[in-house]
Amino acid sequence: MNQTIISMANTKMKLMKQLIYLIATAFLFAGCKKEVPHFFEESPDDRMAARISELKTGLLSAPNGWKAHLTTSAKGGYGFYMQFSPTEVTMVGDLNETTATQPQSSTWRIKWVMYPTLIFDTYNYIAMLQDPTPATYGGNAGSGLQSDVEFEYQYSNGDTIVLRGFKYRNYFILVKATAEEKNRYLSNAYKDNIEAINDFFTNNSNNYIELPGLNNKVELVFDKSTKTVKFQYVDNEDNVKQVSGKYNFEDVGVNFAAGFTLGGVTFVKGKLEDGKFVLYAADGTKYIVNQSPNPILPMSMLFAYNGTYKELYIGSSLAPGVTSGWNAVYNASVTKFAAMNPTRTLVDIRFILTNSTKATVTIRNSNGTTTYTANATYDYTYDNGVITLSNPSYDGNWTARVAQLIDIQNYFESGGPFRVDYVTSTDPSVTGLGGLYRVADATSFFYGTLRK
Amino acid sequence: MSKYLADLPEKTELDNWITQNLTNPYNIELVYRFDRNLTDQGKDIAPIKLEKVKPTAEAILNIFLKAYEKVAGAAFIKTYTPKQFVLYGSPSYNSNGSITLGTADGGRRVVLYELNDLDFSNAAQVSRKMRTIHHEFTHILNQMIAIPPEFRQVSKGDYDEDWTNANNTEALARSMGFVSRYARSQYTEDFAEVTAHLLIEGQHWYDAWAKAAGADGGAKLKRKEALVVDYFKQYFNIDFRSLQHEVARVLETVYNADKSFIEYLKKGQILQPLIVDFANGLHYDEYGKSAKFDEVWNDVMTSFGASGRVPLYFRIEFKSSNVMTLQFVYNSTTSSGLEAWYDFNMNINSDGDVTLTYFDDGNTATAYSNGRNSAVKTGATPLINYFNENVFNLSWMNYQGTTNTYNKFAGFSVKDEPDNYFYGKY
Numbered sequence: 046m047n048q049t050i051i052s053m054a055n056t057k058m059k060l061m062k063q064l065i066y067l068i069a070t071a072f073l074f075a076g077c078k079k080e081v082p083h084f085f086e087e088s089p090d091d092r093m094a095a096r097i098s099e100l101k102t103g104l105l106s107a108p109n110g111w112k113a114h115l116t117t118s119a120k121g122g123y124g125f126y127m128q129f130s131p132t133e134v135t136m137v138g139d140l141n142e143t144t145a146t147q148p149q150s151s152t153w154r155i156k157w158v159m160y161p162t163l164i165f166d167t168y169n170y171i172a173m174l175q176d177p178t179p180a181t182y183g184g185n186a187g188s189g190l191q192s193d194v195e196f197e198y199q200y201s202n203g204d205t206i207v208l209r210g211f212k213y214r215n216y217f218i219l220v221k222a223t224a225e226e227k228n229r230y231l232s233n234a235y236k237d238n239i240e241a242i243n244d245f246f247t248n249n250s251n252n253y254i255e256l257p258g259l260n261n262k263v264e265l266v267f268d269k270s271t272k273t274v275k276f277q278y279v280d281n282e283d284n285v286k287q288v289s290g291k292y293n294f295e296d297v298g299v300n301f302a303a304g305f306t307l308g309g310v311t312f313v314k315g316k317l318e319d320g321k322f323v324l325y326a327a328d329g330t331k332y333i334v335n336q337s338p339n340p341i342l343p344m345s346m347l348f349a350y351n352g353t354y355k356e357l358y359i360g361s362s363l364a365p366g367v368t369s370g371w372n373a374v375y376n377a378s379v380t381k382f383a384a385m386n387p388t389r390t391l392v393d394i395r396f397i398l399t400n401s402t403k404a405t406v407t408i409r410n411s412n413g414t415t416t417y418t419a420n421a422t423y424d425y426t427y428d429n430g431v432i433t434l435s436n437p438s439y440d441g442n443w444t445a446r447v448a449q450l451i452d453i454q455n456y457f458e459s460g461g462p463f464r465v466d467y468v469t470s471t472d473p474s475v476t477g478l479g480g481l482y483r484v485a486d487a488t489s490f491f492y493g494t495l496r497k
Numbered sequence: 498m499s500k501y502l503a504d505l506p507e508k509t510e511l512d513n514w515i516t517q518n519l520t521n522p523y524n525i526e527l528v529y530r531f532d533r534n535l536t537d538q539g540k541d542i543a544p545i546k547l548e549k550v551k552p553t554a555e556a557i558l559n560i561f562l563k564a565y566e567k568v569a570g571a572a573f574i575k576t577y578t579p580k581q582f583v584l585y586g587s588p589s590y591n592s593n594g595s596i597t598l599g600t601a602d603g604g605r606r607v608v609l610y611e612l613n614d615l616d617f618s619n620a621a622q623v624s625r626k627m628r629t630i631h632h633e634f635t636h637i638l639n640q641m642i643a644i645p646p647e648f649r650q651v652s653k654g655d656y657d658e659d660w661t662n663a664n665n666t667e668a669l670a671r672s673m674g675f676v677s678r679y680a681r682s683q684y685t686e687d688f689a690e691v692t693a694h695l696l697i698e699g700q701h702w703y704d705a706w707a708k709a710a711g712a713d714g715g716a717k718l719k720r721k722e723a724l725v726v727d728y729f730k731q732y733f734n735i736d737f738r739s740l741q742h743e744v745a746r747v748l749e750t751v752y753n754a755d756k757s758f759i760e761y762l763k764k765g766q767i768l769q770p771l772i773v774d775f776a777n778g779l780h781y782d783e784y785g786k787s788a789k790f791d792e793v794w795n796d797v798m799t800s801f802g803a804s805g806r807v808p809l810y811f812r813i814e815f816k817s818s819n820v821m822t823l824q825f826v827y828n829s830t831t832s833s834g835l836e837a838w839y840d841f842n843m844n845i846n847s848d849g850d851v852t853l854t855y856f857d858d859g860n861t862a863t864a865y866s867n868g869r870n871s872a873v874k875t876g877a878t879p880l881i882n883y884f885n886e887n888v889f890n891l892s893w894m895n896y897q898g899t900t901n902t903y904n905k906f907a908g909f910s911v912k913d914e915p916d917n918y919f920y921g922k923y
Binding site: 131132150151152154164165166167168172175176177178181186187188189191194195211212 | 506507509529530531532533540541542543544545546547550586587588589590594613
C-alpha cells in the first residue's frame with residue numbers, strides 16, 4: 046500500500062498542448078467565416094443542449110420514480126428503484142438487505158461526452174457494483190463486478206429510458222414506476238420478495254420447465270451468488286445445451302435481462318404464484334417451474350470421476366421402496382456377516398469412480414469395536430453411459446472376508462456391463478438415487494445415493 | 498460552442514461551503530464529483546461518498562494548508578499549493594498488485610484515493626491519508642525546485658523500481674536507510690517519504706526508526722533528514738521543525754492523535770535523555786521550578802557534600818519502555834565530571850501512572866561502579882528514594898501550549914501533587 050506519482054504527466058501535457066494549439070488554429074480559421082453552413086438545421090450546440098435537456102427532463106418527469114435494472118460483466122443483474130431531484134438521486138437496490146431497505150442519496154449530473162452521459166458522480170448503490178475493491182461487494186481487485194457509474198443515453202421510448210455503461214457497455218434500463226410499485230419498493234415488500242424467492246430456490250432443487258418441441262425437461266438453475274440463471278437440457282439430438290441469463294429482483298418477482306431465450310421463447314419475468322415459481326415469456330405465456338425427485342440431466346451427464354457426482358453410497362441399509370435383483374445379493378452378504386462369531390455388521394458400501402481408469406468398491410464391516418475396510422479395484426471403460434469393469438483386484442481385508450463378500454464380488458465381476466441411470470423409489474421422500482443397471486437384465490441394478 | 502456548459506450541475510450547500518473555505522481563501526478547486534478525465538482513464542475507480550467530502554476537505558485545511566500557512570506564511574501557501582484537489586472513493590489498483598493512494602502532477606493537481614473507508618475519528622487513519630497529501634505536496638515543491646543532488650547520493654545504488662518485490666521487506670528497506678519500502682523505488686519518492694514521515698509520524702518515530710535501522714542505515718536516515726530540513730530552509734525559508742510541531746499539534750488537538758510523552762515512552766521512541774541542570778538551564782528562570790523538588794535536590798547536595806563531592810546535574814535516560822537510568826554528573830575532591838549511574842525498573846499502568854524501583858544488576862561499567870561507592874551512594878540516596886517512593890506522571894512540559902516548549906522539555910510530576918515536579922531538556 047503506497048503512493049505513486051504519475052511520471053508521464055509531462056508528455057501528456059505536451060500532447061495536450063499540441064492538441065489545444067491545433068484546436069485553437071482550427072477555430073482561428075473557422076472564425077474568419079461569418080456563416081458556418083450547418084449540415085443539419087440546428088447548430089451542434091443546440092443539438093447537444095437539446096439531447097441533454099431531453100434526458101434531464103426525462104429523468105425528472107417520473108412522479109413515482111423509476112424501476113431500473115442493470116447487468117454487470119463479472120456477475121449477473123441488479124435491480125434498483127430510484128427517484129431523481131434536480132440535485133440528488135435517491136435509491137434502493139437488490140444488492141443486499143441494507144441496500145434493499147435503506148434508501149441512499151447521491152449526486153448526479155448529465156455531461157456531454159460522446160453522448161449525453163448520466164453520471165452518478167458520488168457514491169451510491171450503483172457505485173458498489175463498480176467499486177474496484179473486492180471487500181466492498183466482491184469481484185476482482187481493480188474491477189469489482191465490472192460495471193459503470195457513467196451511462197450514455199441511447200434513447201427513450203414511452204415510459205422507458207435506455208442507457209448504456211460507458212466502459213463495460215451493459216444496458217441500464219429505467220421504466221417509470223406506478224405509485225403502487227413505489228410503495229412496495231420503499232416498504233418491506235421489496236426485501237420480502239427477495240427473501241421469498243431466495244428461500245424458494247434454497248428449498249427446491251431439480252427445478253424444471255417443459256417447453257413444446259423439446260422432448261426432455263429443461264432444468265432451471267438459479268444462482269444466487271452470481272445473480273445468474275441457466276437453462277440446461279438435453280436437446281432432441283441428445284446434445285447437452287445451456288442457455289445463461291442474468292436476473293434482478295423487482296418489487297414483485299424477478300426480471301430477466303434481455304436475451305434469456307430458449308427455443309424461440311424469450312423469458313422476461315419470473316415470480317411466485319401460489320407457492321410455485323412461474324416464468325413469463327415476452328408474449329405473456331406462463332411456464333410453471335416443477336420439481337423432479339431426481340436431477341434433470343441424465344445421470345450419465347453428471348456421473349463421472351470428475352463430474353457432479355462420482356460415488357454411489359449405501360449406508361446402514363438399502364434405500365426403501367426399490368425393487369432390484371441387487372437386494373438379494375446385498376441381503377445375502379448382510380446375513381453372512383451376521384452369522385459370524387462374533388457377529389459382524391455391514392457398515393456401508395461405496396462404488397466410486399476414483400480416476401479416469403480405476404473404479405473401486407469399498408465395503409466396511411464392523412465387529413462392534415473395530416471397523417474393517419475392504420477394497421475391490423477395477424479398470425473401467427465408460428461409453429454412452431455404460432460402465433464396463435475389468436481386471437479386478439482385491440485387497441487383504443477383502444480376501445479375508447471373501448466368504449461374506451462373495452455374492453457382491455460376483456455381482457460386480459460377472460454382472461456387467463452396467464448402464465448408469467437414476468433410480469426411483471416408491472417412497473416419495475427418497476430422492477437422489479443412482480444405479481448401475483445390468484445391461485443383460487435391467488431388473489437388477491446396484492443402487493445408492495449419488496454423492497460428490 | 499457557447500452552450501458548452503449547459504450541463505453544469507446546480508450548487509449545493511456543500512459546494513458553497515467549499516467555495517467559502519477553500520476556493521475563496523486559497524484559490525483551490527475541490528473536485529469531488531466523479532470525473533474520469535482527472536484520473537487514470539483506463540482504470541475502474543469509484544466515486545467518493547458524499548458524506549466523506551467535507552471531513553476530507555477539513556483535514557486538508559487543518560493538517561496541510563493551515564499548518565503551512567502558519568509556519569510559511571500566506572504568500573507561500575497561495576504561491577505553491579496545488580490549485581486542484583481531486584477526491585475518489587476507492588483506491589487505484591496497479592498491475593503489480595499495489596494500490597495508488599495519491600498522485601501529484603504538473604505542480605498543480607493532487608489526486609487522493611481510497612477516501613470512502615476513512616474513519617475521521619481514527620487518528621491513525623487520518624494521519625495515513627494526510628501523509629499522502631504531504632508526500633504529494635513534497636513532489637509539487639520538488640517540481641518547483643529540484644531535490645538537491647546530495648540527497649540522491651545518500652542511497653545511490655540502493656534504489657529499486659521493483660519495490661513491491663517480496664524481497665524488499667520493511668526490515669531490509671529500513672536497514673538500507675529507507676523510511677518505507679516505497680521510499681526505495683526512486684530518490685524522488687524517497688525524498689517525499691522522508692518529508693511526509695517526519696511531518697506526520699513525527700521526530701520521535703523517525704529517530705526510533707533510524708536507531709532500529711542500525712549504524713549505517715541510521716546514519717543515512719539522519720543524513721536524509723538533515724537534507725530535507727535544509728531544503729525547506731534554504732529554498733522556501735521554512736523552519737521545518739516548526740512545521741513538524743504544528744502538524745503534530747493539529748493531529749493531537751483536532752484528531753486526538755496520542756502524542757503524549759508516555760505514549761512515545763511505551764513505544765520505545767524516547768531516545769534522548771532528559772537533562773536536569775538547575776545551575777545552567779536558563780529555562781528554569783523562564784518557566785520556573787518546583788520548591789518541593791528543590792528540597793530533594795538540596796538534600797542531594799548536602800549528602801554528596803558530606804564526602805566533599807559536588808553534584809552538578811543529572812540525566813534520566815530511558816533504556817527501554819521499562820528501564821530507566823538515573824545518571825549523576827559530579828565532581829570529587831580530585832576529579833571533575835565523574836558519573837554515577839543507577840537503574841530503575843519502570844512500570845507504566847493503564848492510566849499512564851509510573852512507578853519506579855531501584856535495582857542493581859551488577860553492571861561493571863565505571864559509572865555503575867562509581868554509583869556503588871558508599872559515599873557516592875549516600876549522596877544519591879535522597880533522589881533514589883524520591884523515585885522509589887512516589888508515583889509519577891511523565892509528560893511534555895506545556896505540550897499543548899506554545900510550540901516553544903513542545904517536545905523540547907519533559908518532566909516527572911508526583912501524582913496528585915502538581916507542585917512537586919522536575920523537568921529537563923529533551
